[in-house]
Amino acid sequence: MSTAAAVVRRDLILAARRWPEFALPPLFLLIVASLFPLAVSPAASVLALIGPGVIWVAALLAALLGQELLFRPDYDDGALELMALSSRPLAVIGTARVLVHWFVTGLPLIVITPLVAVWFSMSPAATQATLIGLVLGTPVLSLVGGIAAALTVSLKRSAPLLALIVLPLCVPVVIFGTRAASLADGGVPADGPLYLLAALLVLALTLAPFAVGAALRISLE
Amino acid sequence: MNWSWFHKLGSPPHLYRIAGGLVPWFGWTALVLVLGGLYGGLWLAPPDYQMGDGFRIIYVHVPSAWMSMAAYAFLAVSAAIGLVWRIKLAELAARNAAPLGAVFTALTLATGSLWGKPMWGTWWEWDARMTSELVLLFLYLGYIALHDAFPERRTGARASAVLALVGVVNLPIIHYSVEWWHSLHQPATITKFGAPSIDTEMLVPLLLMATGFTAWFATALLMRLRVAVVEHERGAAWVRALGVRNG
Amino acid sequence: MQNAAHDAEITVTDLACRRGERVLFSGLSWRAGPGAAVRIRGRNGAGKTSLLRLLAGFGWPDAGFVHREGAVAWVGHGDGLKSDLTPRENLEFHCALYDVPHTAVAPAIERLGLASVANLPCRVLSAGQRRRAALARLCLGSAKIWLLDEPLTALDADAQRVVESLVDDHGRGGGITVFTSHQPLASGLPVVEVELT
Numbered sequence: 001m002s003t004a005a006a007v008v009r010r011d012l013i014l015a016a017r018r019w020p021e022f023a024l025p026p027l028f029l030l031i032v033a034s035l036f037p038l039a040v041s042p043a044a045s046v047l048a049l050i051g052p053g054v055i056w057v058a059a060l061l062a063a064l065l066g067q068e069l070l071f072r073p074d075y076d077d078g079a080l081e082l083m084a085l086s087s088r089p090l091a092v093i094g095t096a097r098v099l100v101h102w103f104v105t106g107l108p109l110i111v112i113t114p115l116v117a118v119w120f121s122m123s124p125a126a127t128q129a130t131l132i133g134l135v136l137g138t139p140v141l142s143l144v145g146g147i148a149a150a151l152t153v154s155l156k157r158s159a160p161l162l163a164l165i166v167l168p169l170c171v172p173v174v175i176f177g178t179r180a181a182s183l184a185d186g187g188v189p190a191d192g193p194l195y196l197l198a199a200l201l202v203l204a205l206t207l208a209p210f211a212v213g214a215a216l217r218i219s220l221e
Numbered sequence: 222m223n224w225s226w227f228h229k230l231g232s233p234p235h236l237y238r239i240a241g242g243l244v245p246w247f248g249w250t251a252l253v254l255v256l257g258g259l260y261g262g263l264w265l266a267p268p269d270y271q272m273g274d275g276f277r278i279i280y281v282h283v284p285s286a287w288m289s290m291a292a293y294a295f296l297a298v299s300a301a302i303g304l305v306w307r308i309k310l311a312e313l314a315a316r317n318a319a320p321l322g323a324v325f326t327a328l329t330l331a332t333g334s335l336w337g338k339p340m341w342g343t344w345w346e347w348d349a350r351m352t353s354e355l356v357l358l359f360l361y362l363g364y365i366a367l368h369d370a371f372p373e374r375r376t377g378a379r380a381s382a383v384l385a386l387v388g389v390v391n392l393p394i395i396h397y398s399v400e401w402w403h404s405l406h407q408p409a410t411i412t413k414f415g416a417p418s419i420d421t422e423m424l425v426p427l428l429l430m431a432t433g434f435t436a437w438f439a440t441a442l443l444m445r446l447r448v449a450v451v452e453h454e455r456g457a458a459w460v461r462a463l464g465v466r467n468g
Numbered sequence: 469m470q471n472a473a474h475d476a477e478i479t480v481t482d483l484a485c486r487r488g489e490r491v492l493f494s495g496l497s498w499r500a501g502p503g504a505a506v507r508i509r510g511r512n513g514a515g516k517t518s519l520l521r522l523l524a525g526f527g528w529p530d531a532g533f534v535h536r537e538g539a540v541a542w543v544g545h546g547d548g549l550k551s552d553l554t555p556r557e558n559l560e561f562h563c564a565l566y567d568v569p570h571t572a573v574a575p576a577i578e579r580l581g582l583a584s585v586a587n588l589p590c591r592v593l594s595a596g597q598r599r600r601a602a603l604a605r606l607c608l609g610s611a612k613i614w615l616l617d618e619p620l621t622a623l624d625a626d627a628q629r630v631v632e633s634l635v636d637d638h639g640r641g642g643g644i645t646v647f648t649s650h651q652p653l654a655s656g657l658p659v660v661e662v663e664l665t
Contacts, residue, residue, distance in 0.1 A: 006564030010553070017552040017589075078546025082605075085524060085542050086565040093565075147387055151380045155370050164366055165384060168359035169391050172398035179402065200394070211387055214304075218379045221527030307528065372488060376527075456489070 051120030052181030091213030129184035150215035254433030261426030292322030510664030538612030
């Protein structure tokens with residue numbers, strides 16, 4: 001769709017011109033992950049057990065970190081009003097923004113995950129399952145976060161509210177994602193939870209655009 | 222069909238009056254049912270053969286758990302009606318049902334925790350239903366926080382309505398994912414309160430309590446709505462006629 | 469939505485808007501037809517921007533109706549320009565959103581006198597130049613109804629003349645311009661004044 005293509009193109013150009021901002025989420029993931037061996041135990045057996053959970057929770061928090069700025073600049077400078085009046089669906093425009101945001105913040109998280117897996121002595125099978133899980137699960141986190149970001153964009157201090165709204169809704173993703181890793185670690189096929197994650201992704205891709213569009217329109221009132 | 226009653230309900234002074242008239246009816250019903258339920262549950266029902274007298278907390282725990290979910294369903298339906306048809310009454314009903322639902326959820330968690338101490342020897346067990354209730358509590362609190370964060374009440378009502386609907390889609394997923402997660406981590410615990418066949422003597426007080434809790438929910442909601450309407454219509458002639466403080 | 473079969477029209481009937489406890493305006497009624505220029509006046513906080521937003525369809529009035537015939541071009545309080553994009557890129561993005569061919573961008577830049585800065589990132593532009601870039605959107609597309617929030621702010625005399633000529637041309641083509649402004653717009657069109665108290 002040409003609207004989506006135009007938004008994607010613009011946001012990728014903007015991201016390329018502001019790339020240091022997008023190095024922050026992966027850096028955040030690395031720092032949070034590095035605290036766990038110090039706080040819990042450096043023993044390989046303990047770390048391998050908690051590794052996938054730490055990666056998922058840190059990824060969730062890192063994704064949340066950037067979410068506040070998802071629609072904020074467009075809201076503040078008035079670009080969102082022009083998008084709303086364009087008679088193109090805000091749902092499409094908003095979802096395109098969310099997916100670009102995933103591409104520039106979510107994808108780097110996945111790329112550095114193998115490094116964290118090495119820190120936590122995770123088995124290759126668990127690492128692989130975690131990676132596949134993140135590929136399927138982080139877009140869901142971005143879409144759910146996108147709804148919350150659209151709802152809170154007109155509020156001044158939205159970060160704590162955003163966390164309160166988003167985190168409970170992300171419980172299933174974290175459960176399925178970590179379960180896939182622990183199944184794989186035990187030498188059992190992890191297909192079940194990964195298929196469930198894929199189903200959540202399909203559901204989120206289907207329904208989230210409507211919620212994002214409605215939320216943005218409400219925020220422009 | 223005559224819809225004029227419906228439109229009357231939408232007008233604040235009528236709502237105020239009708240709600241005021243209904244409060245004693247629901248209130249007394251609630252009181253009678255809860256007292257009857259408590260008498261049946263605490264005196265008449267026999268002790269459970271496994272759990273002894275400890276099981277009697279279900280007379281608060283189970284109705285609270287039902288109400289925590291029923292209140293969310295009520296909240297979501299009201300919020301959706303408010304969002305689609307822009308009916309002020311529905312918006313007020315959703316917002317005022319939320320704290321009641323949150324209290325029922327908290328009560329469920331507290332009684333579950335009290336039950337867990339003698340039964341499992343711990344104040345908190347990551348039991349599937351308790352975990353779901355905990356997430357439900359977070360959803361309620363998120364809804365209230367989002368609603369009240371907006372300077373314009375009606376904008377807040379619409380924004381939080383979207384969140385309530387997202388929650389409706391998400392709640393079953395959360396519930397089943399948590400149950401599935403729990404079954405993997407705790408294969409062989411006794412399912413809490415899931416007695417396959419429950420005695421009539423135990424069941425009747427439970428139903429009385431559940432109906433009583435529902436009536437109490439209606440009572441509290443109507444009382445809250447009256448206050449909300451007066452607060453919202455502050456300055457209107459009919460509110461000033463009530464003699465409440467203005468400003 | 470664009471509707472070529474109808475003349476442009478805005479009808480405001482018994483409109484009311486309130487912010488929290490405060491009633492900004494109520495009982496507001498007026499009508500504007502093809503070629504009209506409507507100036508919304510009022511002191512700060514009287515609800516000029518709120519009225520303009522209601523005309524654009526953002527939010528719902530607390531009472532009354534807005535009837536609008538014709539697509540809207542909007543120049544709001546924010547300029548909607550991305551600081552990291554050039555005016556040309558910003559306008560091209562606008563074209564993509566509003567289904568306007570990119571060829572319209574060059575004449576728009578020319579008309580607003582932005583040729584010398586068209587390829588610089590907007591963050592280095594002055595306030596007046598940014599305002600011109602925002603107003604250049606009016607030359608893109610064929611919206612019948614222009615809603616302008618303080619269009620003359622930060623503009624020098626030359627640029628103000630350009631805006632006035634834009635509004636004149638728009639009115640002669642059967643369009644409607646509604647604007648808020650503290651200063652009058654020396655337009656050749658008869659200006660209808662809507663006073664908010």
